Amino acid sequence: MLSTIRVRYAETDQMGVVYYANYLVWMEVARVEYCKSVGFSYEEMEREDGIFLAVAEANCRYLYPARFDQEVTIETTLSGAHPRMVKFAYQMRLAGGGRKLASGETKHVFVGRDLKPAQLPEKYWANFGIGGSAPQP
Amino acid sequence: MLSTIRVRYAETDQMGVVYYANYLVWMEVARVEYCKSVGFSYEEMEREDGIFLAVAEANCRYLYPARFDQEVTIETTLSGAHPRMVKFAYQMRLAGGGRKLASGETKHVFVGRDLKPAQLPEKYWANFGIGGSAPQP
Amino acid sequence: MLSTIRVRYAETDQMGVVYYANYLVWMEVARVEYCKSVGFSYEEMEREDGIFLAVAEANCRYLYPARFDQEVTIETTLSGAHPRMVKFAYQMRLAGGGRKLASGETKHVFVGRDLKPAQLPEKYWANFGIGGSAPQP
């Protein structure tokens, strides 16, 4: 799944490049689009099931700075999933086959409204390829 | 009520000064401190009464740019209040009696969880000087 | 000029709606697109001419809260311009002819790298309709 964003002025800092925390915002944008692309609605799960996707871990390696008004592509892949957890990996590049800017990974756990660990409702399993290959008794 | 913040790197942009939207964040920080100073807890009203303070209007005049690591004071005054609405005014200055950076105003309406207009619960009126001077029958 | 953004999770706050300062970020996104649409490059003026557009004033009236994942259109119009100043007005609506969310205005002055007032270089005047009606000797 490929997402595209354009760097906002708000996202730059006085070094003249994108402030490092904003790459995590871009990962979120890309993750939401990834979820939609596999037929999974973040917003619906929150509203209907009271299940949220809490971030457990995030990391980012910064290779080359992004600048204002550049178009950046974020390639998102599902790098792991089971009923309590999903992991996504991200590759950020200048649009147009350009230079690699950064790569990252986020790990998420499903939680209820009380923020205690929960299971992803089974109706969403197929969206993340969970339980798909195992025989169902 | 005088609040103090220190400019974060994250708050600067590539012009080398604080990005304009961040002054509204500072106003929020100052407003929360103002509310506490008059014995009013934002967080308690949200949790216990299900009443939120929704912003209806905000404006800011930028006089002189703030820069990374500067200490900024925000003087907050209550510029209007009745049971459905409160208004705050802000003066932002470099700390140490310094130069005036910006001034702003925000207008807020009380809303319920459904975001429909609500009244400030009467127990909080005194915090904002509402109904205080009028004779109570 | 009509710009479209999609509400990011990062832009929401614990009231479940978009945090008020983020509307100013959207205005910036829309303003940059407006400038491009009239053939004016923000980034070029900064880099080539050392002229920046500093915000002198911003205001926003919030009519209805925007929520995560909604598509929002921002209609930008030039509401004033002369060689030292430009003003923009913004109308924010839910995409698809939907409800009006907010309206705002920003006023900008041209400044040099030293952040002192400067004039918009004459080559850019036509982009903002400045001096257009006056006879050119």
Add this chain to the structure above:
Amino acid sequence: MLSTIRVRYAETDQMGVVYYANYLVWMEVARVEYCKSVGFSYEEMEREDGIFLAVAEANCRYLYPARFDQEVTIETTLSGAHPRMVKFAYQMRLAGGGRKLASGETKHVFVGRDLKPAQLPEKYWANFGIGGSAPQP
């Protein structure tokens, strides 16, 4: 080095807790304070030496969510340093000996104005304990 911040409303998201990217902003705030505490001024190095500290890597493990208006302490330690690179580790806790919220690490490289790798000017080495234990001929 112990830094303290108070959670801003702006930093929360619709899950009712602090949005994950903001922990990286807190690490920046803590890192700046750490640098000052060892006599090193970020701002001076940028201005006088034209040397910037570019983030090469960042990661964060989220253990327990922080909420609006909570006071959070960030303990910063230098976890590695040589003339081209420094590493910091962070422990974030609720103030008052409270619960651990998150831990993180950032790795930085020194760069010039052109964002190409540079060396930390020798006058700053002692601040980071670089070359300190080696005998000086």
